[in-house]
Each structure stands twice: as C-alpha cells, then as structure tokens.
Amino acid sequence: MDKVGETTLILDLTALEHNYNYLRSKVKPKTKFLGVVKAFAYGSDMIAIAQKLEQMGADYLAVAYVSEGVLLRKVGVGLPILVLHPLASNFDDLIENHLEPSLYSRNILNQFIETANAKNQKDYPIHIKFNTGLNRLGFDDTDVDFIAKEAKKTNGIKIVSCFSHLAASEDKNERNFSLNQINSFQNLSSTLMEKLGHTTMRHMLNTSGIINYPEAQFEMVRSGIGLYGYGNQAEIDAQLQPVATLKTIISQIHLIDANESIGYNRAFKSNKPIKSATLPIGHADGIGRQYGKGKGFVTINNKKAPILGNVCMDMIMVDVTDIECTEGDEAIVFGPQKSAENLAATANTISYEILTAISQRVKREVKNK
Structure with a gap:
C-alpha cells in the first residue's frame, strides 16, 4: 500500500489502461475513441491522463474550454482535441493551437467562420453539436439548412463531425427517450450530410451509452467517467477500476x-x-x-x-x-x-x-x- 505523509491523490495509470481496454472492447475495432479529459481529467491530472491516452491509441481528446486544450498542446499532446464549449473570445488561441471547436448556435458558427476567414484558414476542422433533448447546447432541426448554407459559402472551415449528447443513457426507465434521441440525431446528421455533399464522423455515445446503446456507436464514441473507473451502474462499476x-x-x-x-x-x-x-x-x-x-x-x-x-x-x-x-x-x-x-x-x-x-x-x- 502506498504510504503518504500528507493529503495526496494517487493516480494509477494501470487502472486507466484497464478501463480504456474494457470500454474499447465494447465497440467495433474501426470505431474511433474519444477520451474526455476536461476539468483536470475529472479532478485527477489532465496532462498525465492525456499523455497516457495518446500512448494507448485514443483517436481524440475532448476538453471543455480552450485554455485546457492550450495546456495540453504546451506539453506536446498531438492528438486532435475537441473543445466542447468554446467561447468566441478564445477563437484566436483555439486556431493558434490547432484545437477543434464544437459549434452549437448560429451566432457562434458565424463568429468562428469570420475568425477563420480573417486568419486565412482553409478547411479548418469544426464539429456541429445538435440538441436532441438534453437542452443544454446545440442546433435543432430548423438550423440544418442554415448550417449547410454557411459552410458551403466559405473554404475557411470544414465540418468533420456532427454529434449530440444522450440525456439519460444510464437510466433504463428512460430507454424510449434515449432511443428517440438517437433516431433524431440520425435523421439530423443524415440530412446535414446530404445538404453538405460529403460525409462526416458522427458521435453520440458517452460511457453509459457505450454500454447500453452499442448499436448507436456511429463512427466514434466518447468516454469520460468510465475512463476514471465509474460506470453509473453497479454492474459496470464492478468491471472498472477507480484511477x-x-x-x-x-x-x-x-x-x-x-x-x-x-x-x-x-x-x-x-x-x-x-x-x-x-x-x-x-x-x-x-x-x-x-x-x-x-x-x-x-x-x-x-x-x-x-x-x-x-x-x-x-x-x-x-x-x-x-x-x-x-x-x-x-x-x-x-x-x-x-x-x-x-x-x-x-x-x-x-x-x-x-x-x-x-x-x-x-x-x-x-x-x-
């Protein structure tokens, strides 16, 4: 047992590797895996966790804010990094550090296009966030034409993925709601890709989604809490190891x-x-x-x-x-x-x-x- 002489948070990256491999085993080999490392990697150590995920073969990382992504770039993390809640005031830093924004409203999309054009960007990767029931951030079905029209007007950006977020993926009593979310996202993403004239990655499943809705893994899945050893369900917790x-x-x-x-x-x-x-x-x-x-x-x-x-x-x-x-x-x-x-x-x-x-x-x- 590790002895400490002061209050210490001990992080075991062997447990992280176990959890990563367990969650990877639940999706198809070709499905990409995004590790969520926002909030200091769920209170642990964002740098150590991100570096280990990159070493293990994760395809993407996600942070909440631009400053988190900038920190990872400063220590040499090279994986694509999705910024889940970028703010317009940080777009310059985002582009300078090759971070990829989640764009969720007409206003934020227009502001990013304006910044990308001003910086002479070409095909800068962006991700479109759809709201399918969480009602937190995201475009809705009335925005699809607008998104496609604005994207096709400029060479400054390229939509590389569209995604959404399940509201109750761990709650079996809300299965119908989750299935409706998945169906809504499938329709929205298909319509957008048709209007864009090209395909994009799609991702919707969080940790509990990976376990409970594997049929909706699309091209990528996202895991946060599961990587750190918690599965929101007792039977999944038993398969994971707290980091x-x-x-x-x-x-x-x-x-x-x-x-x-x-x-x-x-x-x-x-x-x-x-x-x-x-x-x-x-x-x-x-x-x-x-x-x-x-x-x-x-x-x-x-x-x-x-x-x-x-x-x-x-x-x-x-x-x-x-x-x-x-x-x-x-x-x-x-x-x-x-x-x-x-x-x-x-x-x-x-x-x-x-x-x-x-x-x-x-x-x-x-x-x-």
Whole structure:
C-alpha cells in the first residue's frame, strides 16, 4: 500500500489502461475513441491522463474550454482535441493551437467562420453539436439548412463531425427517450450530410451509452467517467477500476469528554466519552460541508470513521473511538475499496462531483506512467 505523509491523490495509470481496454472492447475495432479529459481529467491530472491516452491509441481528446486544450498542446499532446464549449473570445488561441471547436448556435458558427476567414484558414476542422433533448447546447432541426448554407459559402472551415449528447443513457426507465434521441440525431446528421455533399464522423455515445446503446456507436464514441473507473451502474462499476485514491493522515487525536463539543458552531456534542482524530483535509480541498455531521466518513485501519460536526476549510474531525490508531496513521477518503461513488452517495450526490471537486492544492502522485 502506498504510504503518504500528507493529503495526496494517487493516480494509477494501470487502472486507466484497464478501463480504456474494457470500454474499447465494447465497440467495433474501426470505431474511433474519444477520451474526455476536461476539468483536470475529472479532478485527477489532465496532462498525465492525456499523455497516457495518446500512448494507448485514443483517436481524440475532448476538453471543455480552450485554455485546457492550450495546456495540453504546451506539453506536446498531438492528438486532435475537441473543445466542447468554446467561447468566441478564445477563437484566436483555439486556431493558434490547432484545437477543434464544437459549434452549437448560429451566432457562434458565424463568429468562428469570420475568425477563420480573417486568419486565412482553409478547411479548418469544426464539429456541429445538435440538441436532441438534453437542452443544454446545440442546433435543432430548423438550423440544418442554415448550417449547410454557411459552410458551403466559405473554404475557411470544414465540418468533420456532427454529434449530440444522450440525456439519460444510464437510466433504463428512460430507454424510449434515449432511443428517440438517437433516431433524431440520425435523421439530423443524415440530412446535414446530404445538404453538405460529403460525409462526416458522427458521435453520440458517452460511457453509459457505450454500454447500453452499442448499436448507436456511429463512427466514434466518447468516454469520460468510465475512463476514471465509474460506470453509473453497479454492474459496470464492478468491471472498472477507480484511477484515483485520495489519502490523508491523522494530525492529532483528542479524547473528548461527555457533553463536550467538536468544531465550528458546536455542531457535534458528545453524550459519552469518545476519541476523535483531526485530518488535514477540508472543504477547500473538495470535501464539502454536505459530508459533515456524520454523513461522510473515511477509512482508518480498515474501519469506518464518520465525520464529526461541520467540515472546516482545511480540516475534518472523525470518530475513532473504536479504532486502534495513532497520529500519523493514514485515512482513506476514497479509492478502489471505498469508491468515490460510495462517498458521494452519503451526501446524495454523484461521483463526478466529488472527483472534480478535489482542489489543485492537493498533491498528485502518478503511478505506472
């Protein structure tokens, strides 16, 4: 077991490779694979994850914002990078770094064409985002003629893919909704390609989509959370390996008498003598206040230690009354044996939130590069 002397997020790239190979096995050999590395690669280490995905043979990467893609280019990542939510103010940087924009509205399409033409670009690769029911970003069916007309008016851009996003791919109760989304996307993409006079890549499936709707893999699939070890379904979680393990240590142990309180606002009051341990991790590190007051817990020497009282900015206090431990011992916040999904469930949230919330001040340690 890796020992830590401070709060550390340990990233195991062997687990990433396992997850990548598992998800790859679910699609046809010719289907391209896009790895989503936005939000610091779901709270881990965007550079290390992107470099490993490139090494393993991923075809594309995706980030949310241009600045994320620029960082990857600066460290030498050469894969095509799709920017899922580009803003017009960053188009110059996007083009300079050979990033590929997702264009989702008439306004953003026109602004990008104007920038590409001004920079004398030819056939600059763009991706068209269709809204088929998530109602977040995307063109709809009334925009297809407009997209084709604007694209054919200029040599500055070339539509290399069109895509959409399933709203509830993990929810079997929403299967009809998902199938309707897939059908809508198939119609929209076919109409657009017919009007353009050329074919494009198409991609719609996220991690749960890869598992539940393999018939809709088109030419490429996209995976985010699955690469990091979480599948949104218990049976899929069992096939994946969490990449990240968050550990910290016991800074101090206190003996608390009956009727004493612990932490801010005296949120915990003991009704009997207990033993508490203070750990150097708090809401500034990503452990939100919603995990306090006994909801969240850490694991110390293979035993559950519930959080006592309110989560502080830099510390939590946990109940170690029945745990044999000493100052300097490790505490596991989440990892392969106690997944981030399990911790998130204690506060009625999801693994995505706890993973992406881990602060950049937390030390990262990358294994098996």
